[in-house]
Amino acid sequence: MFDDAEEFFEVENDDAQAVFPPLSAAAAGLQSCLRCSTLAPAGDTQCDVCGRRLFMRRPQSLQLTLAFLLTAVVLYIPANLLPIMDTVEFGQSTSNTIIQGVLLLLHHGSYPTAAIIFVASVLVPVAKIIALLWLSFTVARRSPHNPHERERLYRIVEFVGRWSMVDVFVVALLVALVQVTGILSIAPGPAALAFCGMVVFTMLAADSFDSRLIWDHAFAEGALSHDQPNKPKTINHNEVKSD
């Protein structure tokens, strides 16, 4: 995602007082670069290999996540209340919001398409915002519970982020497609840009969240045993074809 979001906000690195859990790179006095995974000693400010700014934990991670989430929530309101498309047919104009569009698809019997749009445009954005709010809340409370589940949730949020964009592309395509017919015309509504902005800001929010914070507190409270195996699991994906 936006790799250097925090660099635009000129925030201070407040790692100095932090206590890091055993077995983490931070506890060993090492910073791992978020872009290239190169290790550098604490105190270095810039990665030798890729030039990215270094830190133990993303500075102001929660504040940034919440700021981006708030923007996304504000944009979510016009994205759903205003029309996303205006259809003009035989001189008659009808405006449709996202939900009305889904209902129209259901009415026409295209259930799979209605499901895609409903999940991608209505369900996923709300679920994403709630999930990130909850993750930030548990980290702010220094919750030691269920780090594996929270990590998985975060990864799902990160993965589905871009898929909400599907409705914006549908609007763009329908506008262009219908323009060539001449009988009917579809104009993009104000919700399209608001929706696009909402998707971008939830993606920025997910990117600002430092998932290592989940594990720091889980460790600190002893919810994880300290005798983790320190050998990575390896899986050979292609025994037969290997040469």
Place this chain on the structure above:
Amino acid sequence: MDYSGLHACRTCDLLFELPQLGWHEAAYCPRCDHHVMTERPRHIEYALALAFSGLLLLLCSTAYPFLGFATSGQVESMTLLDSATSLFAYDEKLLGVIVFGLIFAGPVLLLLWLIVLLLLLHYRLPVPGLPYIARLVHFLHSWNMVEVFLIGTLVSVVKISSMASIQLGFAFWAFIGFTLCTIASVAMVDRVRMWKDIGDLMGTANRV
């Protein structure tokens, strides 16, 4: 100090020893199961071939009709770029620019810079700009949404097919090919492997 054998998981910060992986072997974090890296034989050459094909297919798909409508015996069709430019006609300039960036400018730049990066890695040329090119590829990749656009195309076709018969143009098939090539090409290049190669080439790895 030499950290070359050590690796910190990027999602949970667990420090562990990363063993020498064999071909097609993947390593996962012992604690959170996050994928660490995969070694693929001749990944640079495969990725290069796929990126070239993807770029050609994308350029093809802008030159031919994308989707068409059969109205009163005539076929009217739109091109791929019409989906961005027709937004300008309705004064949605910002949205038009975003869509243009996501479906055309972004992918073209991604593939072009990926090809440059892969060529430099293939011929092992430590040019000073190499890390910057890799950073650019990284950034463009993280905002790449071509597969989302492809699903959007399918949804639009279903949505409109109740009104008129839709014809899938040559550009549509080329775009599917481009999407598959781009995804495959980017997936071929392992993030950790790529930066290790760049670090070795530039002499910046484990300088401490």
